[in-house]
Amino acid sequence: MQISFHGAAGDVTGSCHLLEVGKQRILIDCGLFQGSKRLREENSEPFGFDPASVDVMLLTHAHLDHCGRIPLLVKQGFQGRILTTAATVDLAKLVLLDAARLQEEEAERYGVAALFGTQDVEQALPRLQGVMAYGTPREVAPGVRATFGDAGHILGSAWILLEVEEGGKTRNIVFSGDLGNPGNPILRDPQRLAAVDTLVMESTYGDRNHRSRAETLAEFRQAITQTLSGGGNVVIPTFALERAQDLLFYLRQFMQDGSVPNSTPVFLDSPMAISATEIFRRHPECFDPEVRQRELAGEDPFALPRLQFTQTSEASRAIAAAHGAIIMAGSGMATGGRVLHHLKNNLDGAANRVILVGYAAAGTPARALADGVKELNVYGSTVAVKAQVSTIGGFSAHAGHDDLIAWAQSGKPRQVLLVHGEEDAATVLAGDLEKQGLAAHVPHLGETWDLTAARNTSAGK
Numbered sequence: 001m002q003i004s005f006h007g008a009a010g011d012v013t014g015s016c017h018l019l020e021v022g023k024q025r026i027l028i029d030c031g032l033f034q035g036s037k038r039l040r041e042e043n044s045e046p047f048g049f050d051p052a053s054v055d056v057m058l059l060t061h062a063h064l065d066h067c068g069r070i071p072l073l074v075k076q077g078f079q080g081r082i083l084t085t086a087a088t089v090d091l092a093k094l095v096l097l098d099a100a101r102l103q104e105e106e107a108e109r110y111g112v113a114a115l116f117g118t119q120d121v122e123q124a125l126p127r128l129q130g131v132m133a134y135g136t137p138r139e140v141a142p143g144v145r146a147t148f149g150d151a152g153h154i155l156g157s158a159w160i161l162l163e164v165e166e167g168g169k170t171r172n173i174v175f176s177g178d179l180g181n182p183g184n185p186i187l188r189d190p191q192r193l194a195a196v197d198t199l200v201m202e203s204t205y206g207d208r209n210h211r212s213r214a215e216t217l218a219e220f221r222q223a224i225t226q227t228l229s230g231g232g233n234v235v236i237p238t239f240a241l242e243r244a245q246d247l248l249f250y251l252r253q254f255m256q257d258g259s260v261p262n263s264t265p266v267f268l269d270s271p272m273a274i275s276a277t278e279i280f281r282r283h284p285e286c287f288d289p290e291v292r293q294r295e296l297a298g299e300d301p302f303a304l305p306r307l308q309f310t311q312t313s314e315a316s317r318a319i320a321a322a323h324g325a326i327i328m329a330g331s332g333m334a335t336g337g338r339v340l341h342h343l344k345n346n347l348d349g350a351a352n353r354v355i356l357v358g359y360a361a362a363g364t365p366a367r368a369l370a371d372g373v374k375e376l377n378v379y380g381s382t383v384a385v386k387a388q389v390s391t392i393g394g395f396s397a398h399a400g401h402d403d404l405i406a407w408a409q410s411g412k413p414r415q416v417l418l419v420h421g422e423e424d425a426a427t428v429l430a431g432d433l434e435k436q437g438l439a440a441h442v443p444h445l446g447e448t449w450d451l452t453a454a455r456n457t458s459a460g461k
C-alpha cells in the first residue's frame, strides 16, 4: 500500500494524491495549481500517473485547488466515478464552469490555448456523484471502505477515512482535505478523528494562529458602523463561495442585534456568489444544529430587509447611485470582476471604506490597498485612495496551528504526512507535531511513500 503526491506538496494548491492498494488506484482530489507562473505551468505537465489507470476518485470539497484538474483528468482517459457529497457536486459544477469560462475568455484575449473549456467540464460533470453522506461508510473499491467526516471548511467539505483490508489486516488512512476554522457561523466544526494509522493533513496555517472569532467580528462590526454613521459606502471584495455567505449571515446578526440599521441597503453584486448562496439554501443538511433549527422554523439565514442580488450588469451599474450602502462583489483579491467598478466609484471618497476580509496575494490590488497605497490603477485610470481601508484577517476558512495539532492528536496517528502548506509552514508544524510525540513528514511533489513500511520509496522533485 503506497501513496504518491501529485500536487499541494510543499505548496498550497494543486491537491492530488494517489493511493495504491494492490491493483486498486484511488485518487484523492485533483486540484488546479494556482498563484505564481511557475505553479500555473504545473497544470500543463503530465499528472505523474496514467489517468486511465485510476479506478475511482474521491473529492474532499469544491474549491478549485482541489477539483480544478478534473476536466483534464477525464480528457486524458479517466473513466471512473468521482464520489463526494451532494453539496460538493453542486458547488463543483458552479466552480468548474466558472473556471472554464474565465479560461476561455483569457485564451481569446491573449491568443493562447485554454487549459480546458466549457465542453471539457460538461464531459467531466456526469462522473461526479453526490452519494457520500457524512458518517456513512461505503465500499469504493474492492476491500476499500470510505467514510466522509465533516471538515467544516466550506459547504459540503469532508475529510476522508479509508479503511483498507490487506493481508488479513485492516489499515486506515485519513485525508484531511482542507480543515475548517472552528466557529464558522453556518457550518459545523470539524469532526474529530477516531484512531488512525496514517494522517495526510493540510498545513496552510501550520505556523500561525488566527485572531479570535469574537475579536474579528467586533472589528468587522465597528468598521461597518463607523462608515455607515458617517454616510459612506462600505465596499467588500469577497470570494463568492463561503465567505460571501458567512458575511451575509453576520450582517443579519448585526441587524438583529441593532448595531447595523435594518434600513441599510446591501448588495451582493456577483452572479457566482448569488448562485453559491442558492446552493447553500438547497443544502441545509450541512448547517450547524442552531442554524438548521432556525431554518426548519422557516428562517432564511441569508435574508436581510434591503438585500439585493444584482444579477445583471445593468443592476450592477445602478449601485453607483447608492449611499450608505454595503456592497459585496468579486473578485476576492480585486484582480477583476465587478468589484473594480465599485472601487473606482468609491476609493476617492474619504467617507467610504474598503474592508478586506480574505487572503490578498502579493501583487494583487487587494494587497496594494492593504499595504496603504495612495493611488490605485483601475481600468487604466489612476484613482486616489482617500477611503479608509480595513484589513480583517480572522475570517479564515482554515484551521490555525493549534487547531491542526489538536485535530491530529484526536486520531493518535502512527505517522502524519503534511501537505497543502508552504514549505515553511509545513516544516514548523512538523516540528511541533514531533514535540507532541507524533512522527511527521513533509513530502515533495512526486514523492512516493510506502504506508506499510512508513518510509519514502522515491523522493520526488
Ligand code: ZN
Residues within 6 Å of the ligand: 061, 063, 066, 153, 178
Ligand atoms: Zn479549500
